[in-house]
Amino acid sequence: VPIVQTSTFVFENQQQMLDSVQGKSGGHVYTRWSNPTTKNVEEKISALEGTEDTHVLASGMAAISSAIIGIVKGGERILSSDSIYGGTVHLFDKILMQYGIQVDYVDTDELVNRLTDSRDTYKLCFFETPTNPTLKIVDIKKVADAAHATGTISMIDSTFGSPINQRPHLLGVDLVMHSATKYLGGHSDIIAGTIxxxxxxxxxxxxxAKLLGGTMDPFASFLLDRGIKTLSVRMDRHNFNAKYLAEKLEKDSRIRKVHYPGLTSHPHHDIARKQMDGYGGMLSIELESNLAGTSKFVDSLEIFLNAVSLGGVESLASIPVLTTHYGIGEKALREMDIAESTVRLSVGIEEPSDLLQDLLAALDVIG
Structure with a gap:
């Protein structure tokens, strides 16, 4: 499919245009509505997820906001797990509340019970798994079944998993969202989202989405298509490298805790093993240090780049309290199991032994 880098489409006559506007012909009218290059990548993501339709947007936040505004009305309520991306928390707390949409947070382990006990209370149940940044695991099928039993629409942010490692729709989830900036794109050179x-x-x-205007540029859609072509082979390496590092770091006394669902010590390892084909390229470590020492650790890394985002071929390191979850209250951070000494590692596809030596050298710097 070529890169159709255009904002508008030309018609032979008014009837042909009207047929496209009314959706009778399947023709494209305006790229804010649809575009052939974007449609091509949407069809591929639907095939990966096992869904009937996919919409690609200009960011992950555009995907979340378009889905929620398209489905939830003022006066209705959302149930959300309390361990989610910081940007989503800010959207829920600062934007949705202005329009009369209440969001109730619950511990990830209590989602099913809350749904079961609150028949007809919630329009939408939103959750992540694995969660950002502490890699908690939610039983996808149990949440989906509980949501269906109570007439609640279920929606998952599946960014950390990728469609290679987990396919939530096949387990019953209604809407599957990704920040396609991450693993789907894979090269840290686009901003995109999918639903x-x-x-x-x-x-x-x-x-x-058509009215909110979070439109994906056709060239970015082409780059996303390029990324998807190598998604499977990249995820194999991400999975291997992250598991290798997690197993090594778990034995280091300078690290208080390693969050990675592929470890048998992970509290939700059995659930992850049941619903995931691989455990992903994300892990978090909690250092035996304070914020100053943690900052020095990250600043001392050489292969791991000091940057936000994740899912690219290069390894990245960030401190959630200073980046993705900056501005979130201490109580909420504790409930998410995020400490000042938590470091989120997006493990790339470099040589794993080199990555390990980089981390160990940085640990040596802080003592």
């Missing part, structure tokens, strides 16, 4: 689901639900999401 996938049934044709019925996606019609509402697409209508909202």
């Amino acid at each position: 996938s689901g049934s044709n019925e639900l996606m019609a509402n999401v697409r209508s909202a």
Whole structure:
């Protein structure tokens, strides 16, 4: 599929244009509505996720906001796990509340019970697994089943997992969202988001997205398509490298805790093993240090780049309290199991022994 780098499309006559506007012909009218290059990558992501439809947008936050605004009305309520991306927390607490949408947070282990006990209370249940940044695992099928039993739409941020490691829709989740900036793109050179689901639900999401205007540029869609071509082989290396590092670091006394679902010591390892084909390239470590020492550790890394984001071929390191979860209250951080000494590692596809030596050298610097 060529890169159709255009904002508008030319028609032979008014009837042909009207047929496209009304959706009768399947033709494209305006790139804010649809574009052939973007449609091509949307079809590929639907095939990966096992969904009827996918909409690709200009960022992960555009995907989340378009889905929620397309489905949830003022006065309705959302149930969310308390361990989610900081940007999503700010969207829920600072934006949605202004429009009369209440979000109730619950511990990841209590999602199913809360859903079961709150029939007809919630329009939408939102959760992540693995969670950002402490890699908690939620039982996807149990949440999806509980949501369906109570008439609640389920929506997952599956960014950390990728469609190679987990396919939530096949386990019953209604809407699957990704920050495609991350593993789907894979090269840290685009900003993109995806939302996938049934044709019925996606019609509402697409209508909202069309008006909100978080449109994916056609060239960025081409780059996303390029990334998907190598997704499977990249994820194999991400999975291997992260598990290798987690197993090595777990034995280091200078590290208080290693968060990685592939470790048998992880509290939700059995759930992860049941619903994931691989455990992903993300891990978090909690150092035996304070914020100053943790900052020195990250600043001392050489292969791991000091940067936010994740899922690219290069390894990245960041401190959540200074980046993704900056500005979130101490109580909420504790509930997410995020400390000042927590470091999030996006493990790339470099030589694993080199990555380990980089981490060990930085640990030596802080003593």
